[in-house]
Amino acid sequence: MAKAKDAFRTISEVAEWLDTPTHVLRFWESKFSQIKPVKGAGGRRYYRPTDMDLLGGIKKLLHEDGLTIKGTQKLLREKGVKHVAGLGASMTDDAGLSPIEKAVRAKPKPAPKPVPVAPAQADLPLGGPPTAPKLKIDLPVPPKGLPDIPARLIGRAPIDPAALQSHVARIAPLLARLQTVRARMQEA
Numbered sequence: 001m002a003k004a005k006d007a008f009r010t011i012s013e014v015a016e017w018l019d020t021p022t023h024v025l026r027f028w029e030s031k032f033s034q035i036k037p038v039k040g041a042g043g044r045r046y047y048r049p050t051d052m053d054l055l056g057g058i059k060k061l062l063h064e065d066g067l068t069i070k071g072t073q074k075l076l077r078e079k080g081v082k083h084v085a086g087l088g089a090s091m092t093d094d095a096g097l098s099p100i101e102k103a104v105r106a107k108p109k110p111a112p113k114p115v116p117v118a119p120a121q122a123d124l125p126l127g128g129p130p131t132a133p134k135l136k137i138d139l140p141v142p143p144k145g146l147p148d149i150p151a152r153l154i155g156r157a158p159i160d161p162a163a164l165q166s167h168v169a170r171i172a173p174l175l176a177r178l179q180t181v182r183a184r185m186q187e188a
Contacts, residue, residue, distance in 0.1 A: 008038065008046040017052065018059055028058060031069050034081050054081055056088030 003009070015022045029035045035054060037045040047055070061067040061075065061084065076084050 006049055008048060009052060011037070011045045011047070014047050014052055014055060018055060020055075020059060025055065028055065032058060032073065032076065034076055050085065053085035053088070057084035057086065058088070060088035 009017070011022050011025055015025055018025075029037070032054075035051055035058075037047045037051055039045055058072060061072045062069070067075070072084070
């Protein structure tokens with residue numbers, strides 16, 4: 001069952017409502033003396049709707065408008081708590097809104113990320129997977145005087161050249177850059 005608009009909220013409920021971590025809310029309490037949640041016997045914080053409105057205004061000033069903490073403190077001193085509380089998200093203002101206006105004010109949930117699905121063979125054009133261009137991969141010849149060890153590619157020796165052929169599309173640009181660098185080194 002949902003709480004009434006004028007009900008006190010815990011710090012975790014306020015953090016969820018503002019989409020702000022609880023440690024940030026506790027930090028703001030230390031910086032803004034106007035935020036005074038009621039503390040229960042066990043030290044648990046309970047925020048009034050007016051505290052929540054003030055936190056909404058502070059969040060807007062700090063995170064959206066780009067004010068510093070000192071700038072926000074100055075604005076609170078000069079304009080007052082009611083002014084700052086009226087700037088951000090409010091727990092008390094939704095009472096007179098229509099359901100459509102409430103839905104517009106509600107924070108939109110991010111769309112779920114699509115899960116990549118491998119296409120079936122029949123779904124691909126011409127009935128098969130696209131083929132990579134044939135490219136001959138020339139591995140460098142080790143200099144004379146070194147032990148006779150098979151050529152290595154990225155820390156491991158390929159089983160056979162056909163195994164590399166499936167990665168030709170990714171390797172070709174790198175190989176071209178490597179050849180350019182080699183040519184420049186030989187010129188110098």
